[in-house]
Amino acid sequence: MDFDFSPDQTAFSETVERFLDANPDPEVFDVTRENMAQVVDTPARRAYMRKMADQGWLGITWPEEWGGQDGDGVYEYLLNEALAGRGGPQIGKGVGIIGKTLLAHGSDKLKAEFLPKILNNEVEFAVGYSEPEAGSDAASMKLRAVRDGAGWRLNGQKTWTTSAHFAEWYWVGARTDPDAPKHHGITLFLVPMDHPGITVRAIWTMGDERTNDVFFDDVWVSDEYVVGELNKGFQYISQALDLERFTMxxxxxxxxxxxxxxxxxxxxxxxxxxxxxxxxxxxxxxxxxxxxxxxxxxxxxxxxxxxxxxxxxxxxxxxxxxxxxxxxxxxxxxxxxxxxxxxxxxxxxxxxxxxxxxxxxxxxxxxxxxxxxxxxxxxxxxxxxxxxxxxxx
Known part of the structure; x- marks a missing residue:
């Protein structure tokens, strides 16, 4: 079996390495943060990822109609590995979990609002699946979303949300049908992190990194910010977790x-x-x-x-x-x-x-x-x- 990369893939990897050699930054690259080094959590790291965007490297696998290159996933793999090897931020949640789910299931409004910002690295997301009684078993989440006019009112708690203290938007799962089997009845929402009903409290890990509890108190979300179909959120989450387990x-x-x-x-x-x-x-x-x-x-x-x-x-x-x-x-x-x-x-x-x-x-x-x-x-x-x-x- 041939495990070598193609000439084009090797050339791309060499291009990335030359770029990184020419653009070192001790505020951005830190191998001692281990896998948390991938997080784009500081102004310097955000600015560096905008340089990645300027190279056209944040939407390699996206369709051309949404600003991508229709490229193979191996190029994203090579890019992430090069960044990770130096302890640098990676293309992460926006391009992967959020962007690819929106491309597959999002409305035209959500695509138009978020996809250009993701490609230009103008927005950061927090991902909210885990809860105090629903950790790895995301299907057990209990954060309630109750119909209220042309939207939904969310109440409850999420935990272990690593990016909540610096992200602009929350990609969050909530239970919209409490009578459905637990793998059904969950819906994905996009919620602004500066909503007055959201409270973020720090949790410090044994790795000296911050994660967070996030509390929802009557947080109203318009139907326009529902991702995909109602009650199919867990299916979307499961697909996205394949990306997360690999890229994280x-x-x-x-x-x-x-x-x-x-x-x-x-x-x-x-x-x-x-x-x-x-x-x-x-x-x-x-x-x-x-x-x-x-x-x-x-x-x-x-x-x-x-x-x-x-x-x-x-x-x-x-x-x-x-x-x-x-x-x-x-x-x-x-x-x-x-x-x-x-x-x-x-x-x-x-x-x-x-x-x-x-x-x-x-x-x-x-x-x-x-x-x-x-x-x-x-x-x-x-x-x-x-x-x-x-x-x-």
């Missing part, structure tokens, strides 16, 4: 962390003996390098499945997300074990092993196995949709 957890940061550990092992000593000659350490590194190669190919499998058309790459995306995030944890554990108790020093500590990188890797990667659906949820998806096992096995 790029392979490049895993490779970058592995390179950091490998370089440390090359130079470090233990009891005056080179660490690289320790047979246990060598075995650990060989295993991690092999598993990293597997993760990369699982990611390419998602790209290939998406390019083939037909059904969304649900099983492939879950397989990659499960393997890659669990590998990230194994890599973090190995970094802590190999480099001794000094790895408990905070990231940025100059005299710590790997300047404290093991600390940030360890704390962040715990979160990775939860975001976008826990590892247990991914196993269930693979079991049911990939292996055809019954729901209650």
């Amino acid at each position: 957890f790029s392979f490049a940061p895993i490779q970058q962390r592995l390179n950091v550990l490998t370089e440390y092992v090359k130079e470090a000593t233990r009891d005056d003996e080179p660490l690289r000659e320790d047979p246990i350490v060598r075995k650990q590194l060989a295993t991690l390098v092999t598993e990293a190669a597997v993760a990369r190919l699982l990611g390419l499998r998602v790209v290939a499945a998406a390019a083939g058309g037909g059904k969304p790459p649900t099983v492939e995306a879950s397989g990659y997300k499960l393997y890659a995030t669990e590998l990230s944890k194994r890599l973090a554990n190995a970094s802590m074990d190999i480099a001794s108790p000094g790895t408990q020093l905070r990231v940025g500590t100059e005299d710590a092993p790997m300047t404290g990188r093991a600390d940030s890797t360890y704390r962040y990667t715990v979160l990775d196995t939860i975001g976008g659906g826990t590892s247990e949820v991914q196993k269930n998806i693979i079991a049911r949709r990939g292996l055809g096992l019954p729901k209650n096995f």
